[in-house]
Amino acid sequence: MATLDILIPHYNDPEGLMLTLRSISRQTWQGERRIVIADDGSRPDLRKAVAAIAEHSDLAIEVVFNEINRGRPYTRNVLLDSIESPYVAWLDAGDEWYPKKLDLQFDQVQLVESAHTGRPFWVTCNYDWAWSGRRKKKNTQRTEQDQLKALLIGSTLRAYLWTLLGPAQSFKNVGWFDERLPRLQDLDYFIRFVTHGGMIKDARHDGTLCVYHKSDIGRDADEIRACNAHIFDKHRVLFNRYGESFLAMRLYNMEMLAARFAQNNKNAKLARRYMWRAFKTRPKAFLGHALRKGLKA
Structure with missing residues (x-):
């Protein structure tokens, strides 16, 4: 054995x-x-x-x-x-x-x-x-x-x-x-x-x-977002345990992750849609991300 x-x-x-x-x-x-x-x-x-x-x-x-x-x-x-x-x-x-x-x-x-x-x-x-x-x-x-x-x-x-x-x-x-x-x-x-x-x-x-x-190439942004949503719904009580701010940040990150996959697979329209959803969830976090990205560029 x-x-x-x-x-x-x-x-x-x-x-x-x-x-x-x-x-x-x-x-x-x-x-x-x-x-x-x-x-x-x-x-x-x-x-x-x-x-x-x-x-x-x-x-x-x-x-x-x-x-x-x-x-x-x-x-x-x-x-x-x-x-x-x-x-x-x-x-x-x-x-x-x-x-x-x-x-x-x-x-x-x-x-x-x-x-x-x-x-x-x-x-x-x-x-x-x-x-x-x-x-x-x-x-x-x-x-x-x-x-x-x-x-x-x-x-x-x-x-x-x-x-x-x-x-x-x-x-x-x-x-x-x-x-x-x-x-x-x-x-x-x-x-x-x-x-x-x-x-x-x-x-x-x-x-x-x-x-x-x-690599993100060939991976479906909508599928990634749907899987994150399924995990969130399945374990919602665990996410809630850490408070509203924690909850909102996790939802923001779900949108940004999907945007990354869309962007890396050359789907600019889908990436913008997920970024807009991220902005609506956590405006300050999104603007901070955009500013840091702009400074690096």
Whole structure:
């Protein structure tokens, strides 16, 4: 039996998958690993490529194929069902771990378990954002704060599964990923984990341990906004907990995020519509943003 299951959703990106698998091969942690790839209905030729990659890899890889494209949350639920090992880590096809990630996170796992808190936990880590065409940017996961509030803000503690390592049961206990969320299902999953008593720990390492190859291109601004609205409605009582100003700022940020996606996908009309909605929600915040942007230009 392996010690660790590494769960990877994949769709139409065998080159990105190979990049991801190479980063797993370079890990300094040498415990028993079992890799499960769930292919979400890729094109027939790319499905064959995934099968060939798994067959010829030196890693222990199992592949599950969705017959048709069902979306990321459904595929992550398939991966949840596949768990066999006592510990679990996630890694999206196209992203990478740096070599010491698992080693340092397992060190923290041992410390948390030796404390016998009895609470479910995950270990996260700092990560790099590698925007297409830009230099890498370090992002720090600050866990010593009100974790629920920080997740709802999404600045100093972000809901990214591929930063995590934890006991398998701590993931199973959260339940299914919400299949009504083609985007942002990570955030909903993290919120449910924390509100049911889970705690997020950091890897006690100041450097970054993984890299997210990030791009807005091809992503639907309306879909992003609809997913944010669904999370807001689903967890409205949690947003309300922090007061009216907090609530208004979260709604403002939802509009601005959708505007960013529209702008980066060359839809100026849609971007203006979301910016107008952001202005009506928080005029001072919007004008401050516009002023800072103007000064940088």
